[in-house]
Amino acid sequence: MDDLVSLCKRRGFIFQSGEIYGGMxxxxxxxxxxxxxxxxxxxxxxxxxxxxxxxxxxLDAAILTNPTILKYxxxxxxxxDPMVDCKSCKQRFRLDQVPEHCKKEDLTExxxxxxxxxxxxxxxxxxxxxGYLRPETAQSIFTNFKNVVDSSSKSLPFGIAxxxxxxxxxxxxxxxxxxxxxxxxxxxxFFVEPGxxxxxxxxxxxxxxxWWEDQGIPIKSIExxxxxxxxxxxxxxxxxxxxxxxPHGLEELEGIANRTxxxxxxxxxxxxxxxxxxxxxxxxxxxxRLAIQNIETxxxxxxxxxxxxxxxDRGVLAIMNEAYNVETLGEGKERTVLKLMPHLSPVKxxxxxxxxxxxxxVKIASSLKSRLQKLNLGRIILENTGNIGKGYxxxxxxGTPLCITIDFDSIEDNTxxxxxxxxxxxxxxxxxxxxxxxxKVVNGL
Ligand code: GAP
Numbered sequence: 001m002d003d004l005v006s007l008c009k010r011r012g013f014i015f016q017s018g019e020i021y022g023g024m025x026x027x028x029x030x031x032x033x034x035x036x037x038x039x040x041x042x043x044x045x046x047x048x049x050x051x052x053x054x055x056x057x058x059l060d061a062a063i064l065t066n067p068t069i070l071k072y073x074x075x076x077x078x079x080x081d082p083m084v085d086c087k088s089c090k091q092r093f094r095l096d097q098v099p100e101h102c103k104k105e106d107l108t109e110x111x112x113x114x115x116x117x118x119x120x121x122x123x124x125x126x127x128x129x130x131g132y133l134r135p136e137t138a139q140s141i142f143t144n145f146k147n148v149v150d151s152s153s154k155s156l157p158f159g160i161a162x163x164x165x166x167x168x169x170x171x172x173x174x175x176x177x178x179x180x181x182x183x184x185x186x187x188x189x190f191f192v193e194p195g196x197x198x199x200x201x202x203x204x205x206x207x208x209x210x211w212w213e214d215q216g217i218p219i220k221s222i223e224x225x226x227x228x229x230x231x232x233x234x235x236x237x238x239x240x241x242x243x244x245x246x247p248h249g250l251e252e253l254e255g256i257a258n259r260t261x262x263x264x265x266x267x268x269x270x271x272x273x274x275x276x277x278x279x280x281x282x283x284x285x286x287x288x289r290l291a292i293q294n295i296e297t298x299x300x301x302x303x304x305x306x307x308x309x310x311x312x313d314r315g316v317l318a319i320m321n322e323a324y325n326v327e328t329l330g331e332g333k334e335r336t337v338l339k340l341m342p343h344l345s346p347v348k349x350x351x352x353x354x355x356x357x358x359x360x361x362v363k364i365a366s367s368l369k370s371r372l373q374k375l376n377l378g379r380i381i382l383e384n385t386g387n388i389g390k391g392y393x394x395x396x397x398x399g400t401p402l403c404i405t406i407d408f409d410s411i412e413d414n415t416x417x418x419x420x421x422x423x424x425x426x427x428x429x430x431x432x433x434x435x436x437x438x439x440k441v442v443n444g445l
Contacts, residue, residue: 001247004320005176007336011398013037013320013346014177026173026181033398034316036346036379038184041215041315042163044343045186048211049161056159056188057152061140063165064121064131068285072266073139075116075132078234082110083171094171115168133167138307141189142263145290156292156303157200159190163312175248177313184312191292191303194261194277198238200306201258205240208256208308212242215315216322216341221245222253235262235278242310244318253318254310261302264290274302319344323399338399339422342442347400348378349438354407356386364431365406368416371435377442396421401441404434 008014013034017027030038050058070076082095088106093099095110117133134140141160148160163186173179192200205224213219225241232239236257244253265276268290271283291300323340342348351369353361362384369382381400383391388405395403405417416434419426429437439445 001176004247004317004324007324007338007397008034008320011394014316026170026179028177028180028313033346037319037340037344038312038316040344040346040378041319042184042186042312044215045211045310046161046163048214049159049186049188053159055154055157056161056190057148057154059141059144059148059160059162060164061137061144061162063134063167064119065134065139067130067132069139069143069267070116070132070135072281072283072285073142073263074234074266074281075135075139076114079116079135080112080114081171083113084108084110092171097172113169113171115170117167117169134165135168136166136309137162137164137185137187138189138263138309141187142267142290142305145191145264145267146288149292155295156301157190157192157196159188161186161188163187175246177317178246178248178251180313183314185309186312186315187307187309189259189263190306190308191264192306193301194304197258197260197304197306201238201240201256204306204308205242205256208242208254208310212253212318214341215344216319216339217244217253218322221318221322223250225252227255233257235259244314246314246317247321253314254308256306256308259305259307261304263305264302268302274300276302335393335396337396337421340399340401342401342444345399345401345442346379347381347395347398348372348442349402349404350381350383350391350395350400351404351406352383352388352391353386354388354405356384360411361406361408364410368404368406368431368434372438375435375439377438392419402438 011033012031015029015031016023017029018024050056083092084095085092085108086102086106089102116135118130121131122129141162165182166185167182170179170181173181209219221244223243225243227239227241237260239255239257241252242254243250260278261276262278265278266280267286269286270289274291291302293300323338325337325339326334327337328334349372351365353365355361366382369380372380385391392403401421403419410416414431415428416431417426418429
């Protein structure tokens with residue numbers, strides 16, 4: 001973990017938020033390379049969910065949330081952690097995370113602590129008008145269920161996908177970006193006919209494992225945890241946690257839950273006219289029926305929901321951990337290389353003129369950079385430092401799959417040297433063939 005944290009700061013992936021004022025616990029900022037990696041990961045998820053499935057639609061809803069939503073979702077009452085104070089070190093801990101140095105007799109009785117951030121909405125600060133920063137992206141998917149069904153004519157099974165910020169006032173944020181107070185989720189709510197839910201649950205677990213493998217996380221680094229009944233969240237009939245071997249231990253990367261008809265059943269009007277199986281609180285506030293009509297029987301059905309819910313930040317940490325390699329090169333030398341899947345790499349290619357500021361070389365290099373940039377594969381960098389060895393080392397460390405060197409032969413024969421990050425092999429290629437080659441490299445073809 002220390003090596004990763006140090007690389008992240010040194011190379012501009014992730015910084016502590018507000019560091020110049022001493023930072024703030026549980027908050028991190030993504031730097032120039034981190035934002036690229038994170039965007040690439042989110043795009044890969046969006047491609048796999050929304051673009052590859054015609055029965056999945058996207059959504060980008062508000063973060064500030066009407067408290068009524070979080071009342072009926074159960075978050076106001078149940079989104080809590082038991083917390084204790086240590087009278088000796090004067091710190092507050094989650095009951096299951098009390099450090100060894102705190103003596104049992106110094107701890108207060110556990111108290112429930114709600115993890116949601118509450119904020120004032122509008123100009124009056126007397127607490128009469130407030131909202132929550134959403135603790136998960138899921139709820140706005142449920143409250144928009146009818147809007148999406150009506151506007152996109154969907155029938156079961158279908159899904160709504162959303163990526164966005166979520167906020168939790170974690171008592172003890174820790175392990176770098178693993179447990180933070182502001183993070184991003186990639187959530188799919190997949191609505192199915194009751195009775196088909198268990199099959200769909202199994203299918204989504206497999207699909208999600210395949211996807212993580214495509215992002216560079218092999219199955220050997222993952223364990224599935226079938227959450228026991230007494231540990232399930234209040235909405236879940238069954239949850240499979242995808243556990244990853246993080247540097248600090250085996251922990252949850254993604255949860256895949258069978259939420260039954262709890263959520264739509266909790267937020268719908270006319271609950272007693274619908275055959276809701278989950279144990280829901282009576283709702284007298286909703287003005288919308290959250291159900292779907294069976295075309296043949298004309299009966300209204302409250303769909304069951306399968307929810308794969310992944311953390312973007314935990315994804316970034318797991319992917320960087322898998323990609324991080326220190327290789328010995330002989331003669332006592334070594335290199336640090338980030339073997340990211342090329343579609344996730346923050347920089348797709350570096351174009352390096354052999355001699356700094358040489359007019360002819362820089363002209364060829366910048367023309368190639370512009371051509372490659374227009375392919376829309378991601379960031380291409382012109383590295384006009386004149387130090388090829390240093391350029392290779394830097395790009396190995398940030399995971400750039402391809403370095404392209406423009407030398408004096410390039411002026412004569414319009415070729416360049418391509419250097420592969422993983423094998424360090426070098427080959428000569430016609431400059432006009434490089435765009436097509438890079439497309440193949442980035443797309444893993
Ligand atoms: N809608 C269901 C839900 O939010 P969750 O298990 O509480 O379920 C889903 O969260 C995912 O969000 C987790 O698997 C994790 O990847 C991520 N996550 C949750 N809390 C987090 C935190 N404090 N910091 C970073 N990621 C977090």
